Amino acid sequence: MKVIKPVTGSLVERGGYYHTLINAYVNGKRRIISRTTGLPVKNNYRRALKVLEERKKEYDESGLSGMLTMEERRLNTSLLLSEYMTKFVERKKDRISPVTYEGYTNMIKGRIRRFFDPLGVTIGSLTPQLIEDFLDSVADDGCNSSTQQRYYQIIGCCLKNAVRKDHIDRNPIEKVDRPRRAKFTAAYYSKDEALQLLRCAKDELCYIPVLLGVFYGMRRSEATGLQWSSVDFENNQIHIDHKAYEQSIKGKTQVIITDVMKTDASKRTLPLIPQVREELLKHKIRQEEYRRSFGRSYKKEWTDCVCVDPTGNILSPDFVTKHFGLLLAEHGLRHIRFHDLRHTCASFLVAQGVPMKQIQLWLGHSTFSTTADIYAHLSTAAMGEPASCIADLLTGPENGSEEQPDIEKSL
Missing domain, CATH: 1.10.443.10 (Intergrase catalytic core)
Known part of the structure; x- marks a missing residue:
């Protein structure tokens, strides 16, 4: 079906990155589509505007509602991995303890963002090799196997959610071996x-x-x-x-x-x-x-x-x-x-x-x-x-x- 009204859009700043907001109309109903540009706010305004215009044109030329619906199902594919994980944890906030929420948030803001963001890794471009490289970096930092397992678990939960919602076709973590937990020997005083x-x-x-x-x-x-x-x-x-x-x-x-x-x-x-x-x-x-x-x-x-x-x-x-x-x-x-x-x-x-x-x-x-x-x-x-x-x-x-x-x- 045809888009019966012109496609408009704007730029917004979220978490230090530019995002595009596209206003498209299908069957007379307004659809707002939010996507990250992957561009940091500093010194990237013109580039972000260019991305916005390209996306407006992309939606304007799409005359089939089925194509738009598919695009909506894939909205988050281009989100940076850290951004997608942040949204995932936010949605779970009311169902997990405050301590767990704080822990997950710190993990994402810390090692996950530091490792994946400079590489521009999105939820759609994440590969098993990148996950393995990340887990190796956690081990190289001196973290024990329990910490490595926690990172494996939170990334795995996020990717499982992405597959379930059709944001990605396959879960790359399924091809990554779960870190083995070292046998724990308690330390204690005499x-x-x-x-x-x-x-x-x-x-x-x-x-x-x-x-x-x-x-x-x-x-x-x-x-x-x-x-x-x-x-x-x-x-x-x-x-x-x-x-x-x-x-x-x-x-x-x-x-x-x-x-x-x-x-x-x-x-x-x-x-x-x-x-x-x-x-x-x-x-x-x-x-x-x-x-x-x-x-x-x-x-x-x-x-x-x-x-x-x-x-x-x-x-x-x-x-x-x-x-x-x-x-x-x-x-x-x-x-x-x-x-x-x-x-x-x-x-x-x-x-x-x-x-x-x-x-x-x-x-x-x-x-x-x-x-x-x-x-x-x-x-x-x-x-x-x-x-x-x-x-x-x-x-x-x-x-x-x-x-x-x-x-x-x-x-």
């Missing part, structure tokens, strides 16, 4: 190393997160998101039911507290270990003193948060990670990740003979296999309950020792 860490962290801002990591195996998001209302001093229970994460809002990174956990199993109620109870009570008293001292300057927004600095600002997960690394370096302690405190806690429980099922519940793993796969290689000994075992191991006096270390006294 008992002596853990006690030394607790002693060194005693007067640091990250002390409470470290304490919670060692005794409860809390993830950094769980430790920084812990609420005073979730610590039941009367019934000696601690409810792990909030987490903190960082999100970029209008270009500014902000800390968000949510009760939506990683999995349903992440929400758990555990016994409040006496030594941890004592430290939390001391910490709560200090917070009250800081609040009175700073007066109106004290941040009231995070009043219910356990992990805040003297001015009332919440400790972000990223701050804890960086501060933890500095703490280890300053005191000459063996380098591990903060997350390895979780493995340290689990290793203590395994060594004391706590059944894997109980360790799964203690750590908040969603499946038994996750716990078993990570920790089954560790030796087991006597039986015992998690709370008493971890407390006795880290705070009980050893047989024949004349005096407990300072940290054992304080705990």
